[in-house]
Amino acid sequence: MLPRFLEGIRFADLTWAGAGPFSTKLFSDFGAEVIKIESRSRPDPVRVGGPFKDGKAGIDRSGYFASRNTRKKSLCMNMKNDESREIIFDLIRRSDVVSNNFGPGAMERLGLGYEDVKAIKPDIIYLSMPMYGEDGPLANLTGVGMTISAVSGLMWQTGYAGEAPLGPGTHFPDHAANPYHAAFAVMAALRHRRATGRGMKIDLAQVESTINCMGLSFLEYAMTGEERPRVGNRSPHHAPHGIFRCAGEDDWCAVAVTSDAQWLAFCEVVGSQALSSDRSLDTAAGRLAAVDRIEAELSKWTAALPAEDVMRRLQARGVPAGVVAHSKHLMERDAQLASRGYWQTLDHPEIGPSRFTSPPYRLDGERIELVRPPLIGEHTEAVLSGILGYSPDRIAELRTKGALE
Amino acid sequence: MTNESAVRPYSGIRVLDLTRELGSYCGRLFADLGAEVIRVEPPGGREDRRIAPVGPDGEGIPYRFLNVNKKSVVVDRRTAEGRAVFRDLVSVSQIVLYEAEPDHADALAEIASVPGMRVTTVFSYFGLTGPYAGYAGCDLVAQALGGIAWLSGEPGKPPLQLAGRQSVFVTSLYAAAATAISLWDGERTGASHMLDVSAQECIAHSLQNAIQVYDLENRISRRGGEGTRDAAESAFVCADGYVFLCAPLALTASWGGLLAWMKEEGHPGAARFIEPDWQDRALRATEPMKVEFRRIFEDFVRAKTKNELRDVALARKICMAPVSRIADLEADPQLVFRNYFGALPDGTHFPGPPYRLSEPLWRIERDAPAPGRDDAEVLGMLRAASRR
Numbered sequence: 073m074l075p076r077f078l079e080g081i082r083f084a085d086l087t088w089a090g091a092g093p094f095s096t097k098l099f100s101d102f103g104a105e106v107i108k109i110e111s112r113s114r115p116d117p118v119r120v121g122g123p124f125k126d127g128k129a130g131i132d133r134s135g136y137f138a139s140r141n142t143r144k145k146s147l148c149m150n151m152k153n154d155e156s157r158e159i160i161f162d163l164i165r166r167s168d169v170v171s172n173n174f175g176p177g178a179m180e181r182l183g184l185g186y187e188d189v190k191a192i193k194p195d196i197i198y199l200s201m202p203m204y205g206e207d208g209p210l211a212n213l214t215g216v217g218m219t220i221s222a223v224s225g226l227m228w229q230t231g232y233a234g235e236a237p238l239g240p241g242t243h244f245p246d247h248a249a250n251p252y253h254a255a256f257a258v259m260a261a262l263r264h265r266r267a268t269g270r271g272m273k274i275d276l277a278q279v280e281s282t283i284n285c286m287g288l289s290f291l292e293y294a295m296t297g298e299e300r301p302r303v304g305n306r307s308p309h310h311a312p313h314g315i316f317r318c319a320g321e322d323d324w325c326a327v328a329v330t331s332d333a334q335w336l337a338f339c340e341v342v343g344s345q346a347l348s349s350d351r352s353l354d355t356a357a358g359r360l361a362a363v364d365r366i367e368a369e370l371s372k373w374t375a376a377l378p379a380e381d382v383m384r385r386l387q388a389r390g391v392p393a394g395v396v397a398h399s400k401h402l403m404e405r406d407a408q409l410a411s412r413g414y415w416q417t418l419d420h421p422e423i424g425p426s427r428f429t430s431p432p433y434r435l436d437g438e439r440i441e442l443v444r445p446p447l448i449g450e451h452t453e454a455v456l457s458g459i460l461g462y463s464p465d466r467i468a469e470l471r472t473k474g475a476l477e
Numbered sequence: 478m479t480n481e482s483a484v485r486p487y488s489g490i491r492v493l494d495l496t497r498e499l500g501s502y503c504g505r506l507f508a509d510l511g512a513e514v515i516r517v518e519p520p521g522g523r524e525d526r527r528i529a530p531v532g533p534d535g536e537g538i539p540y541r542f543l544n545v546n547k548k549s550v551v552v553d554r555r556t557a558e559g560r561a562v563f564r565d566l567v568s569v570s571q572i573v574l575y576e577a578e579p580d581h582a583d584a585l586a587e588i589a590s591v592p593g594m595r596v597t598t599v600f601s602y603f604g605l606t607g608p609y610a611g612y613a614g615c616d617l618v619a620q621a622l623g624g625i626a627w628l629s630g631e632p633g634k635p636p637l638q639l640a641g642r643q644s645v646f647v648t649s650l651y652a653a654a655a656t657a658i659s660l661w662d663g664e665r666t667g668a669s670h671m672l673d674v675s676a677q678e679c680i681a682h683s684l685q686n687a688i689q690v691y692d693l694e695n696r697i698s699r700r701g702g703e704g705t706r707d708a709a710e711s712a713f714v715c716a717d718g719y720v721f722l723c724a725p726l727a728l729t730a731s732w733g734g735l736l737a738w739m740k741e742e743g744h745p746g747a748a749r750f751i752e753p754d755w756q757d758r759a760l761r762a763t764e765p766m767k768v769e770f771r772r773i774f775e776d777f778v779r780a781k782t783k784n785e786l787r788d789v790a791l792a793r794k795i796c797m798a799p800v801s802r803i804a805d806l807e808a809d810p811q812l813v814f815r816n817y818f819g820a821l822p823d824g825t826h827f828p829g830p831p832y833r834l835s836e837p838l839w840r841i842e843r844d845a846p847a848p849g850r851d852d853a854e855v856l857g858m859l860r861a862a863s864r865r
Contacts (some may be wrong), residue, residue: 077662090685102658103650123690135689157821178858187716205833210811213787214731215723218710227712227805229640237712237719240639241629241700248684249831252650257832259657260486260510264838267484281831283806285646291542293803294826295532305617305626309529313617315626315635324636326621334613336705346788381800392613395620396636399691399698402624403746404679411607414678427692430676432651433516435659 074441078104081262082459084160084167085109085144086184088116090217090243091278092173093140095251099169099258100143101431101440107167107455108144109160111151112448112477119448125423132422139428141445142418146455147271148477149451155475157183162460164193168265169258171199176211184272191222195271199262201254203288205277210258217243224282231302234441245282253281275276289460310356311363312338316371318379325374326366335359337389345370380405403427418444482738485511485838490660492572493517493546495584497525499676500574500600501543502649503656507572508546508841509830516549517566519580520639522848535847539642544845545821550856551849554581565859571663572656576600589671596659597671604675614676619644628687630700638702647683648676691727706793708770709735712800715778719800720786722774726758734793739777756762810833 081104085096088110100106110116115131118140124133130445147163164170170189172179179185179200184400186198198208203215204223213219218239221227227239265271283290293299300308305326307313313328329335332354339348347369352358359366374382379395386393397406403415416428416439431440456462456470470476487507492514494504508514543551552566553559568591575597578584588597599605602614603622604629620626620638624642630637630774652674659670680686688696698705705742707725709732724731740747750773754760761770778786783799790797807818817829822844830839 075581075662078659084521098654098658099815110754123586123686123694123696127691127694135693136686139686193847205815208811208814210787210791210809213791213798215798216792216796218723219721219796219798222712222800223809225801225806226639226641227721227800228719228802230628230637232634232637236714238630238637239712239721239800240625241637242625242685242687244639244683245645247770248679250503250652252654253831255654256506256650256657257713257834259661261652261834262661262836263486263657264484264836267486267488269835275833275835276831277815277833280812280815280829280833283596283812283817283828284831285643286543286641286803287642287828288539289803290806291825292530292538292826295538295541296530299803302640305635307617315617315621315638317575317635324621324627326617326626326638328615328617330615334859382692387609389614389617390613392615392618394612394614394618396621396627397624398627399624399687403688403691406622408603408607408609408622408677409681412604412675412678423693427688428676429688431655432604433655433672433674434683435673437673 073435073438074443075101075435076103079286081105081169082167083107083169083171084163086118086170086172086174086179089118089201090140091246091250091254091407092171092395093118094247095199095254095258096171096257097140097142097144098251098431101442103305105452106144107163107459108141108146108446110146110161110448112148113150115448125426130422135423135426138420138426138445139425142428143443144446146446146448146451149452149475150477151182153473153475155470155473159460159475160184161192161468163455164189164196166459167193167196168262169197169199171258173201176202176206183277190271193271195265195269197258197265197271198273199254199258199276200274201278202278203278205280206275216440217246220245220278220282223279225286225289226282229286229300229302232304233302233306235302237302245278245285248279249282249285250276253284304425306363309360311359312366312370314367316374316382318374318382319377320379322377325379325388326394326396327374327382328392329359330392332356333436334391338386338391338425340372341385341389341391342373378417380444392431403444413439420444449477487512490572491515491567491570492574493570495573495575495578495847496600497523497576497578499645499648499674499842500576500598500652501525502646503598503600503653503745504574505543505545506537506649508652509841511838512572514547515570515851516544516547516846517563517568518549518848520551520553520848522549522551526848535679541821541845545827545841546843547846548851548855549846549848550852562859563587565863566855567595568593568806569862571595572660573597574600574656590633593669593670594663594667596656596663597669597673598656599673600648600652600676601674602676604678605673609677616642616644619648619676619680623677624687625680628698632699632701632703644676644680644806647674649741650673651679651682653665653685657807682778702762706762707758707773708767709774711767711771713771714775715783715786716780718802720778720783721798721800723796726761731796734795738789738793738795742777744777746777749773756791806825
């Protein structure tokens with residue numbers, strides 16, 4: 073289905089890079105008109121960062137950009153040009169939401185701070201999502217997604233036991249915690265405006281958002297005064313609980329036994345007499361005490377089997393187990409994702425047919441159909457004439473003056 | 478809090494919370510903004526109350542975090558009377574959050590049979606359809622089959638799970654936003670909606686650019702950023718812990734700021750890092766360069782504390798920050814300045830809002846409920862509704 077759930081909602085979207093556009097993509101995928109305001113002279117970093125179709129760079133060839141900007145429109149202008157602010161103001165007057173993820177003060181320097189915008193559109197919903205918030209002693213600290221992992225405790229707690237902290241291998245907070253907290257807040261603001269007539273400002277400090285996703289660790293510390301050491305893939309509560317090497321070059325399977333019933337099934341599948349006959353392992357506490365021995369037995373078993381066999385055999389008896397999937401596995405081998413129609417192929421004038429992840433749910437039994445991302449400036453004329461009502465002469469004049477790119 | 482708004486974004490919206498794990502944070506997001514979120518539990522309470530670790534009072538700490546602001550009503554759905562109450566609760570709710578219950582295999586059909594506009598959001602590890610639909614899941618397995626574990630850890634060691642049960646948060650966040658949008662549509666058009674949310678798909682949707690790297694360039698992204706991540710992008714040992722530095726060539730200000738600082742302090746690394754091999758992006762992502770960078774940089778910061786390094790980062794625009802322990806968070810000067818941390822009604826320290834709204838609409842009002850704490854209120858509401 074091509075949902076029109078948010079028809080009539082318009083975004084003047086100044087977000088760029090990862091977290092901001094991933095948030096506004098949700099709205100365009102559900103039918104809001106998200107107008108991405110961008111620039112050729114200072115392009116969105118993910119447009120120039122790749123990966124690119126066939127490894128060949130090009131401003132319309134980035135897969136990373138494509139994946140964050142489906143069903144959006146692109147309005148391309150030189151933000152530093154004197155005429156640009158008036159165009160953006162005209163667009164804001166006809167918009168419901170203004171979104172950005174610049175650092176503190178950047179929007180104010182463009183004359184697009186909340187107070188500036190509210191003066192021309194009093195009921196605007198204004199989303200800012202700087203890393204550490206808009207004000208305060210560290211507001212101007214330079215950061216990337218991994219910085220957020222570092223200062224939120226996620227990096228500290230993620231790593232092998234007895235070794236240094238590593239953190240997630242990606243800029244993880246950029247790809248769910250922050251864009252989706254932001255999206256939830258924007259929907260709340262739209263409802264609130266509908267009920268009260270009032271707009272609002274949303275200040276999403278990405279560090280504060282991410283700390284909520286570390287809430288279980290924080291509350292445990294607040295209640296017990298104890299901070300857990302890094303445990304690798306183990307669990308303080310269950311054993312076995314880990315990722316085990318399987319037959320193959322770099323193939324692994326995750327296995328977790330989280331109940332006594334699962335333990336009995338596990339012992340039968342693994343076929344270890346030494347484990348199944350040991351009554352001290354009938355309880356979680358007993359298994360935790362013997363975790364090294366259990367893992368050694370399990371590793372012997374998995375090492376001789378393909379990872380998918382380990383998963384299937386254990387899952388057949390209700391024991392949680394899963395192949396450690398990489399991108400190729402997900403796209404070419406995972407039977408579940410294929411069966412649920414998770415991958416969509418969209419054609420694109422520069423990239424050609426390429427694959428996209430669907431929104432991660434089925435809605436009323438169907439997939440949400442995606443629409444390809446815009447070429448840079450693809451909708452400039454359409455937005456200026458169709459939404460803002462500019463005449464062809466005015467548009468030509470703006471081009472001459474260098475306001476449009 | 479003063480000046481509390483009577484109208485909140487989810488005022489008047491009732492949510493039945495039948496989640497046990499993946500969906501619990503979703504319900505909280507609605508509750509924090511004014512929805513009446515009601516946990517419907519069997520006698521004795523639902524098992525998610527006992528998920529470890531447990532606090533000094535014997536109650537699960539995850540339960541306490543994920544169920545703040547919610548209500549609890551105990552309904553014995555094994556009885557005819559209980560089933561009638563359950564149907565009545567469904568009929569007065571605009572949102573139902575559901576995770577499969579072993580004792581009530583037909584619950585989803587039962588919910589669907591109750592008339593009225595409603596968004597039903599179903600949480601599971603792999604989705605309601607497909608060959609893995611019946612698979613057993615847990616956070617670790619979702620991280621494995623979703624693809625994030627593969628990308629984390631170091632070459633030569635096993636792939637690595639992320640801490641803090643991240644699959645729970647990722648799944649709940651995707652689901653909450655989609656539920657909110659579906660409700661918006663339902664209120665406008667009267668259409669009911671059903672969301673079948675898969676934790677595996679949520680994780681696979683959050684893999685940075687790994688999917689596109691394979692699709693467009695036929696490369697498999699690997700843990701440790703093997704061959705891609707720069708030598709100057711990692712956590713490094715300093716005087717009192719670890720500091721995270723991100724100073725690849727692409728971040729000109731950060732790399733330049735680091736070199737200038739090392740030079741000013743007279744560290745020999747400054748001269749080494751201007752040699753030609755350090756200007757080569759591909760070389761900088763190789764193991765020998767990573768080892769050399771770590772040796773030089775850790776020598777440089779050996780006597781510097783996390784907080785000193787943070788101050789330098791701020792002054793010199795270097796992308797560098799402390800690797801904070803959980804115990805450090807409440808002393809973070811930015812979070813202190815912004816008065817971020819709050820408390821539960823019983824005084825336990827608690828994270829503040831994930832976003833600041835310019836009106837005071839987000840608040841923590843109630844501790845996670847004891848089983849049936851709100852029986853009288855909720856059942857009274859049902860009686861009043863039936864009289865209407």
